[in-house]
Amino acid sequence: MTKDYYATLGVDRDASADQIKKAYRKLAMQYHPDVAGTPDAAEKFKEIGEAYEVLHDTNKRAMYDRGGDPMGNGFNGAQGFGFPGGNAAGFDFTNLVDAMFGQAGGRGPRSRVRRGQDALVRLSLTLAEAAFGITKPLRVDTAVICGSCNGTGAKAGSEPVTCTTCHGQGDITQIQRSFLGDIRTTQPCPACRGYGTIIPLPCGECSGEGRVRSSRTINVKIPAGVNAGNRIHLDSQGEVGPGGGPAGDLYVELSVEPHETFKRNGDDLEVVVRIPMTAAALGTEVVLPTLEAERDDLDADLATVRVNVPTGTQSGTRIAVNGRGVPRLRGSGRGDLGVTLLVQTPSRLDDYQRDLLRQLAEARGENSHEVAVEKHHKGVFGWLKDAFTQ
Template sequence: MAQRDYYEVLGVPKDADETAIRKAYRKLAMQYHPDRNPDDKSAEDKFKEATEAYEVLKDARKRQAYDQFGHAGVSGQGMGGGGPFGGQGIDMEEALRSFMRDFGFESFFGGGGGPGRARGAGADRGGRDLRVRVRLTLEEAAQGVEKQIKIKKKVTCSTCSGSGQRPGSRMQRCAECQGSGEIRRVQRSILGQFVNVTVCPRCHGEGSVIGDPCADCHGEGRVDGGDTVQVSIPPGVSTGDYIPLRGKGEAGLRGGPAGDVIVMLEVAEHALFQRVRQDLFLELPVTYSTLVLGGKVEVPTLDGAAKLTVPPGTQSHQLMRLRDKGLPHLNSRRRGDLIVRLVCWTPGRTGRDEQKLLQELETLEAGKLPGPRRPS
């Protein structure tokens, strides 16, 4: 079945800016999200279709290629189906992952756009979550790596062990709630009498307050400090992925639960390879004679040099695939591919012998050159 135009899928004009594209995708993604449409294959297909369109149109380089060549510019047709989505369309795992990267964090951090966790009991005394950004090379993203991160944060006060009170002193019963942790107010109306129960604002539901605060932390149970945390980054991560380190954030208030450290990952661009999901793309100059006669060429990969067989009669800019030479998929043994674009190299200068051979070749090729044609 023919693919729909990406602009049509999102319902935006071809000159739509990034904000309009993002807004249109979010609306469709929320409408067809699988959590809102369980066991609905049609909604699932529409969610994946919208995500595939968004992944292309939000990226300036992919969008330019799509605008110029259509789906062929981003799907690698004519090479067995390589391209941004492997020629098979985006799968649900990748679609959900893409959605979560750009929109799934908005319900956390008060809408600030980052992952977090729900708070249970003692949340009002819980420590703050900390977000740190870690930049990786493409090689580190491919192989996985251990990183040590230094962070500044509130740490448990060593003097009072986090209690907030001076060592040897005792907590005092809260005079506001008389130790119950609750404030009860009786309200009367024409319907009868009601009791309104709220958490005590003074002791925050604890029933006791600090009578003699710790001199070092001033009753908070925590002080300014720092720590070094270690994070294991698995192979196959992408920019926008994150790793939560539970309980490694700021210390809680007076013994409250510690927050988390959210490690946000950013993979740097590579000098040679362009990454599209788990596939890598590379442009390789080759000689005219190699394209015509065929042969073997050496191709750099993340695992070292590899040999690529060029068939006779290969056209310039043709794409060829080296299987399993891309990045590994997260939590999987599968790997992406390396897509090589062969580009005919033209020498800037030629010697007399070369010129003579080329002139003879030009004579032999006379009349064989096909005429102009419309780009496909």
């Protein structure tokens, strides 16, 4: 025998399977005809493939070490796949493809332990909870690690055994003969589904999955200033993976219930207050309950706010109270509390009240039928703007 396969791959005769695999991958990438630009690249690539074909196979390597011919009629390269020099008899194209993608020599058994999926749950908040933050219990239904087998999937006292079909490799190789030569295809073992092991006595609690579904309660900390559609990310609180693998993440999507008094606009809170016609004309001060009044854990002094109503206030006037809105989620400070005043005209008057209003109208010269007509050039929207900004 004239060929030295060990020298071709540049490894010692006592090299391990991993060392042979690593040397082959490195040289295959270096001398691949589509990569290398030297004239002898194809021939060198053929020699490398032949050496690896022998040395990565335990039986062929043993025959070669005893001086036999492991290739039978000889290995003549990969011409059948477009490379010059000989035919493709005995060439394992799968090994070449796997080498290029980091899986030389077969994929090997896959682990039963895998990361779990992320989970999404929804949590409803009141406006006060969203504005000022809260720690709230949340009931979630996810997969958790099985307490009976502790994630192994095997019944207590038993353990997985090596698959007799693939001998623990996780995949099997089939050889099909064609005019191109022997074409080998590798696929997951149907007996063990690619795990390399079989669980003869599955856990009765989880049926071999290593996880079960269960409801649990966790405390979710909601920061101040969140709004509908925001999500809270809880690391490793999602679904436990198969085989008792690490849990995925949990995302809590927030919704906010409508409030009967306050309306949120960004970081501002808006409230509408009705005041009597006389109060609007003479001016007054109103005391309003705030959103903080709904929270027992906040400063009692913040439960109300005083709003000064100037003399002659018109209906639709908005008064902004600085710093009494919603705390900003990103940043410092708070928005404003917008108080919109609606002036109420009395609809029921007794004779005495009616007489007083007549006297007031006469004193102000408002008992005529003349009115101020708005100019059309302002348009409807201009008229509304003036009405609500006076």
